[in-house]
Amino acid sequence: MHLVAVLALDRVIPFDLSTPLEVFGRAELADGSPAYRTVVCGPAPQVDAGTFTVRPPHGLEMLAEADTIVLPGLSETGPVADEVLDALRAAAAGGTRIASICSGAFVLAQTGLLDGLRATTHWAAAPALAARYPRIEVDPEVLYVDNGQFLTSAGAAAGLDLCLHLIRRDHGSAVAADAARRSVMPLEREGGQAQFIVHDRPPVPSGSVLEPVLAWVEDHCAADLSLTDIAAKAGMSTRTLNRRFREQTGTTPLQWLLRTRVRRAQELLEATTYPVDRIAGEVGFGSPTAFRERFKRVVGTSPHAYRTAFRGAR
CATH class of the missing domain: 1.10.10.60 (Homeodomain-like)
Structure with missing residues (x-):
């Protein structure tokens, strides 16, 4: 069975953590059997999720066994421990698929695995991702980007879009459509992330003649x-x-x-x-x-x- 490992790090966004667990965990094949096995893993026995604490039942060693690794967003996008980055690089070298939700793209970017590739994240964080990692082509207008082995998505609900896309890749449209109905989501949403961006006018220096x-x-x-x-x-x-x-x-x-x-x-x-x-x-x-x-x-x-x-x- 396809194993999905969701990586819980300190400052993990609870919504992003739960999205892949719910979507993959409830997906069923035509005969009613589970399409995926989902697990939560982390580098420490206890992870700070802001309003509550998460105790991952598995350590980083589970990343080596996973078929797919999901990186939820973090409320702060600072440096990630070397042991985490090394585990992700080793999993990628073994062919594991890695997908990020929202600011989880910053974790994936730190591994160097997105260098030279197109990627996305929440539109509000896209400028920071582009500035911090100039070797990544950041597209702030799409809901997700599929590079084959490495995938990235925008924030919040776009994580649902990404998970449904992966189910369709793995098991076809019928299984994905059933998963979408269980999530009360359309299998495909019209438009991209651009429709959610607040297009404020660019800032003008105070006192400008303009x-x-x-x-x-x-x-x-x-x-x-x-x-x-x-x-x-x-x-x-x-x-x-x-x-x-x-x-x-x-x-x-x-x-x-x-x-x-x-x-x-x-x-x-x-x-x-x-x-x-x-x-x-x-x-x-x-x-x-x-x-x-x-x-x-x-x-x-x-x-x-x-x-x-x-x-x-x-």
């Missing part, structure tokens, strides 16, 4: 603004405005404007019952088609799907 014009753009984003209009409001040439924007925000004035319109559209989709075509006009897009294309590019899903997922969520 502050007044940015506030003006926020207030007038529904108007038919051009680069010339924004430059005139800023009292600059278009060339100077573009340069200042690049220096202080990392983007262009028009890209800033489009992001502002999409943020406003998200608010309207969540808080109103306006038709999508009306919202397109309310936020300044010239056509509903242009709005849908830009929204999908920024948010990762359609306006309709976003409304279905987030109506009344805030």
Whole structure:
């Protein structure tokens, strides 16, 4: 039977720890027999999980026996003990599949096994992962990344997506669909992690000459603004405005404007019952088609799907 070992380290996130135990532990084959055996292991007899203590019944030696190792997220992403990293590297060398949930990607990254590969983590932690491990191609917009032997997922519910994906890989769609129903989850969710990212505007240094014009753009984003209009409001040439924007925000004035319109559209989709075509006009897009294309590019899903997922969520 396929053995799944879930590694419990200090500061483990309880939700991430329990997700693979529940999803794999309840998966059944067509004849009703268990699809997996799940165990919890750790480097110490007692692990701090924040609100409670976990006592793993198995030590690190269980990693060498596992077919799959799952690394739950940690509330702090500091250095991991060498004995843990060595055990993970040894298991990988033996062909063991290793998957991380949320900030568990930081543990996997410390082993070096993700170097040169694409990976993901919770969108809020993605910049830190990319900065700390530049040899990893970090994608903050997807729910999970499957590199074959090494897999990573975003935070919280994305761990469910990853586990269901692994069940489908191992046993096919029918077994995975049954596991999804037991978890009250769709087997596949529309869109990626991008739809959950809060697209705040980039920070601008206090006292910046751009502050007044940015506030003006926020207030007038529904108007038919051009680069010339924004430059005139800023009292600059278009060339100077573009340069200042690049220096202080990392983007262009028009890209800033489009992001502002999409943020406003998200608010309207969540808080109103306006038709999508009306919202397109309310936020300044010239056509509903242009709005849908830009929204999908920024948010990762359609306006309709976003409304279905987030109506009344805030």
